[in-house]
Amino acid sequence: MKLVEFFIIVQLFLVLCCKSNSKNILGLFPLKLKSHNLMFDSIMKELARRGHNVTVVTGFPKSVPIPNFTDIDVSDCDRTPVNLFDMDKAYRSHDPFFQLYIFMELAKNDEAILRCPTLSKLFHSKDSYDLVITEIFNSDVMLGFVKQFGAPYISFCASPIFPWAADRMGNPDNPAYITYQHSSVILDLKGSTFYQRLFNTVIYIFAKIKYYLVNLESERMKRKFFNFTSPSLDEISRNTSLILSFSHFSTNERQPLVPNVIQVAGLQIVKTSPLPKDIEKFINESEHGVIYFNMGSLLKSETMPEAKRNAFLNVFSKVPQRVLWKWGNDTLPGKTDNIFISKWFPQRDILAHPNIKLFISHGGALGVNEAVYEGVPILGIPIFADQTLNLKTIQSYGAAEVLEYSDINEKTVLSKIELFLKSNEYSKNMKKLSEIYRDRPISAMDTAIYWIEYVIRYKGAPHLRSAAFENVNKIYMRKIKTEKDRFQEEK
Numbered sequence: 307m308k309l310v311e312f313f314i315i316v317q318l319f320l321v322l323c324c325k326s327n328s329k330n331i332l333g334l335f336p337l338k339l340k341s342h343n344l345m346f347d348s349i350m351k352e353l354a355r356r357g358h359n360v361t362v363v364t365g366f367p368k369s370v371p372i373p374n375f376t377d378i379d380v381s382d383c384d385r386t387p388v389n390l391f392d393m394d395k396a397y398r399s400h401d402p403f404f405q406l407y408i409f410m411e412l413a414k415n416d417e418a419i420l421r422c423p424t425l426s427k428l429f430h431s432k433d434s435y436d437l438v439i440t441e442i443f444n445s446d447v448m449l450g451f452v453k454q455f456g457a458p459y460i461s462f463c464a465s466p467i468f469p470w471a472a473d474r475m476g477n478p479d480n481p482a483y484i485t486y487q488h489s490s491v492i493l494d495l496k497g498s499t500f501y502q503r504l505f506n507t508v509i510y511i512f513a514k515i516k517y518y519l520v521n522l523e524s525e526r527m528k529r530k531f532f533n534f535t536s537p538s539l540d541e542i543s544r545n546t547s548l549i550l551s552f553s554h555f556s557t558n559e560r561q562p563l564v565p566n567v568i569q570v571a572g573l574q575i576v577k578t579s580p581l582p583k584d585i586e587k588f589i590n591e592s593e594h595g596v597i598y599f600n601m602g603s604l605l606k607s608e609t610m611p612e613a614k615r616n617a618f619l620n621v622f623s624k625v626p627q628r629v630l631w632k633w634g635n636d637t638l639p640g641k642t643d644n645i646f647i648s649k650w651f652p653q654r655d656i657l658a659h660p661n662i663k664l665f666i667s668h669g670g671a672l673g674v675n676e677a678v679y680e681g682v683p684i685l686g687i688p689i690f691a692d693q694t695l696n697l698k699t700i701q702s703y704g705a706a707e708v709l710e711y712s713d714i715n716e717k718t719v720l721s722k723i724e725l726f727l728k729s730n731e732y733s734k735n736m737k738k739l740s741e742i743y744r745d746r747p748i749s750a751m752d753t754a755i756y757w758i759e760y761v762i763r764y765k766g767a768p769h770l771r772s773a774a775f776e777n778v779n780k781i782y783m784r785k786i787k788t789e790k791d792r793f794q795e796e797k
């Protein structure tokens with residue numbers, strides 16, 4: 307065989323093999339929450355990198371296009387009506403009952419998104435998709451597209467699964483030992499009080515009712531925009547093939563999971579990149595290590611009231627450590643020389659530097675996972691959502707401390723920070739947790755991609771469904787019966 311022929315055959319083989327493996331995948335992630343988007347984005351980009359044709363409805367379009375990846379930009383249509391950015395205002399929603407209001411308000415945004423001109427192409431699209439991926443969070447209205455395209459679908463949950471996700475998956479959800487993650491009353495992992503369990507049960511039921519109420523509104527929008535009544539969003543949701551949940555048994559509460567709920571926390575963690583020179587020099591030259599202070603992408607750190615800000619400034623002026631502080635303004639009044647401010651930090655790479663001694667964090671899932679991965683202990687100041695639960699779980703390993711936002715003053719901040727600076731225990735415990743967290747048969751990203759492709763391979767993989775639903779054997783038996791009847795008729 308001539309070399310040319312050989313190459314033609316190889317080429318042909320590649321075309322045939324890889325074409326058949328490339329699937330059309332639609333991601334529906336219109337909500338403009340940056341931290342959630344970081345999770346979806348890393349998965350969707352990886353799917354494109356592995357040769358799939360990816361289309362994503364997003365509030366965060368790419369500035370530089372990437373191959374096999376199409377953005378449907380809905381950022382201009384976002385009308386998110388709630389203020390989750392101002393520290394004091396956001397802190398109000400640490401009350402789980404207040405969150406009903408937030409969810410309701412967020413769901414109102416769906417109407418603006420559905421009206422978005424960029425979406426009209428998708429509404430009238432004759433494209434076909436092999437898989438749809440949505441977020442399971444505050445509303446199911448995007449499931450209208452699932453019906454439209456008749457494709458199996460996977461939901462991504464940016465936290466451990468919500469009570470309403472447990473319902474649709476037939477997953478056990480006993481509130482005696484599973485905390486509602488947006489609650490500030492946390493079930494103590496080592497045995498909780500009657501009051502805690504009672505409160506958690508009430509809030510758990512309340513959360514399900516809350517979702518039901520929000521979904522009545524979503525159902526109305528679905529009928530208006532997708533122009534069909536049956537099936538309802540609720541019925542469609544019960545067809546979820548798989549949930550990818552940003553959780554892990556080491557960093558979240560342990561809970562029983564059905565086979566089609568897969569834990570993928572940490573999938574955003576990639577290899578480190580070199581730090582910007584000025585930041586690297588600042589960290590390198592710190593004699594006593596560095597405190598890294600970042601309250602996340604959503605909260606505006608500069609809105610912290612002056613008294614609280616000064617509490618931190620005074621403490622930082624007294625400790626020998628250097629401080630990296632994510633601060634949204636160009637200037638920080640009262641800043642001392644040991645403080646480096648910036649509006650953005652390459653968090654993953656900073657946490658990987660051996661001189662980082664302490665991470666002061668709001669306890670968002672991404673930051674907590676990155677700190678655990680690198681073994682950096684956390685002083686957590688939870689503001690809302692799952693942050694309290696994330697932090698208390700790490701605290702139960704002796705690797706974190708929690709400071710209530712309302713308790714911030716110079717005395718409390720100093721005493722908490724000194725705990726970490728005077729004792730090596732937090733660091734040791736976090737290193738041990740890090741080892742447990744990293745010890746997995748395959749990486750979080752490979753796990754996610756494997757299961758996504760699995761669902762495509764088995765056309766929705768109904769055999770993963772919990773026995774709480776119609777047993778899959780019954781579905782197959784019914785098919786066999788229909789075949790038999792047809793066979794009889796033909797005879």
Ligand SMILES: *[C@@H]1O[C@H](CO)[C@@H](O)[C@H](O)[C@H]1NC(C)=O
Binds near residue numbers: 360
């Ligand atoms: C990729 O997806 C887009 C829709 O976003 C579609 O127009 C295009 O035909 C797809 N390409 C292939 C090769 O299927």
Ligand SMILES: *[C@@H]1O[C@H](CO)[C@@H](O)[C@H](O)[C@H]1NC(C)=O
Binds near residue numbers: 328374
């Ligand atoms: C993916 O991108 C490459 C390079 O742009 C292109 O050759 C290939 O046809 C694309 N595949 C799909 C399925 O669109």
Ligand SMILES: *[C@@H]1O[C@H](CO)[C@@H](O)[C@H](O)[C@H]1NC(C)=O
Binds near residue numbers: 533
């Ligand atoms: C909605 O669907 C009905 C029945 O299928 C059809 O008669 C009607 O024209 C549709 N309306 C719009 C706005 O598409």
Ligand SMILES: *[C@@H]1O[C@H](CO)[C@@H](O)[C@H](O)[C@H]1NC(C)=O
Binds near residue numbers: 537541542545766
């Ligand atoms: C659920 O999925 C099955 C199999 O793909 C399909 O036949 C059925 O119509 C779907 N039900 C709903 C309510 O979407």
Ligand SMILES: *[C@@H]1O[C@H](CO)[C@@H](O)[C@H](O)[C@H]1NC(C)=O
Binds near residue numbers: 583586587590
């Ligand atoms: C920081 O320290 C590392 C390890 O000693 C070194 O490789 C790197 O060049 C230093 N960077 C700067 C900016 O000084």
Ligand SMILES: *[C@@H]1O[C@H](CO)[C@@H](O)[C@H](O)[C@H]1NC(C)=O
Binds near residue numbers: 638
């Ligand atoms: C931050 O900047 C804004 C706008 O320039 C200003 O109104 C605000 O007072 C500043 N806050 C602090 C704490 O410096």
